[in-house]
């Protein structure tokens with residue numbers, strides 16, 4: 001009912017707009033008051049929060065690409081999509097500048113080690129005292145932090161207009177570390193005392209290349225960033241910090257979730273969103289595929305594909321089995337496109353895990369189940385998203401993903417924009433979260449696109465939330481039904 005009411009309100013606004021003689025001046029008024037509804041904008045309009053110096057490209061995008069190009073709104077979302085910032089340079093030669101991301105500030109107040117700076121960006125204009133939840137986004141392979149902070153911001157706008165999510169976006173803050181490499185230092189975006197890595201080493205937690213010979217893990221820098229948000233003198237009300245990434249950023253997030261040092265004050269308030277990763281740290285030494293070719297029979301279980309030969313960040317954290325059991329207690333969503341058949345990580349070690357993003361994810365689910373008495377750990381869930389390939393925005397803006405990113409585990413204040421009905425939907429969710437149904441292994445789509453029957457369940461991607469969750473028993477029996485077929489396929 002609430003949903004219907006909010007869509008009616010959007011329709012009413014649109015009708016009022018088109019009926020008015022002075023439409024453009026009315027549009028202008030609404031834009032300056034910060035509307036986030038598509039019906040108040042035209043393609044190319046200035047986005048709310050725009051200011052002088054913002055990088056090009058960050059205007060309102062209204063077109064029919066349905067989110068498939070990572071630069072448009074997905075179907076069903078009535079809110080605007082803000083375009084991604086244009087940036088100088090390239091992934092391979094290094095980025096020449098840090099773009100001014102619309103609605104974000106660039107921060108240089110995070111020092112790691114002696115006089116080493118890890119820059120990050122953070123949403124501007126939110127009241128730190130009101131923040132209950134922080135989502136820290138990770139870039140993809142191109143170290144494009146501006147793109148991912150923006151995608152997750154667009155998804156947050158979308159989720160905040162959906163009253164059944166029961167969230168208040170004023171209480172959610174998006175932040176993103178920049179993760180530079182040595183090419184960025186040569187090209188100009190990284191300053192002389194900024195933390196820099198060799199190539200993609202930021203994504204595996206091995207030590208940095210500098211500055212000035214400093215050897216610091218990205219995981220240590222991220223720990224320090226997380227600590228900022230749990231600092232009660234700045235953020236007295238933070239209940240949850242979510243680390244979120246897609247593709248190499250999804251791998252980063254899974255690597256960090258595996259190896260992050262124990263912190264009893266924070267562990268219950270941390271969660272990890274792993275979207276379509278290219279490969280995983282496998283928690284057990286068994287692999288679904290034997291002898292896939294290549295020449296890595298002695299390294300397929302080494303970090304960052306397995307728990308042997310850990311980077312120095314892992315020193316003192318115990319052996320593989322204790323690290324794995326700690327991981328099983330962490331709160332993780334794996335969001336996997338059912339059409340993501342790309343090969344992903346091309347290293348030999350990754351071929352032991354599966355042949356594509358999707359099959360590696362399915363195999364990882366089976367590995368978790370086999371290591372945990374047949375069930376995915378109750379704090380972890382697989383969200384198989386139908387009709388989505390290696391498509392970042394469609395993964396971040398899927399309603400099940402939005403619930404995990406922005407809602408799960410946080411009690412939001414009732415506000416004017418989130419009605420009392422939205423508050424009751426939050427209550428319904430939290431009660432079902434405690435039940436065995438919500439603790440099940442899979443939310444999912446179960447569309448006919450599924451290549452095996454291991455995805456459990458059913459309801460289409462349009463019905464997110466508690467109602468689409470399946471019982472662990474159903475998940476297990478679906479898995480058992482498919483395992484014979486899987487073995488036949490693998491061997």
Ligand SMILES: *[C@@H]1O[C@H](CO)[C@@H](O)[C@H](O)[C@H]1NC(C)=O
Pocket residue numbers: 076077078162163164165399400403461462463464465
């Ligand atoms: C709104 O949220 C509900 C609950 O998660 C979900 O089922 C629905 O698809 C969402 N609507 C839109 C338009 O995203």
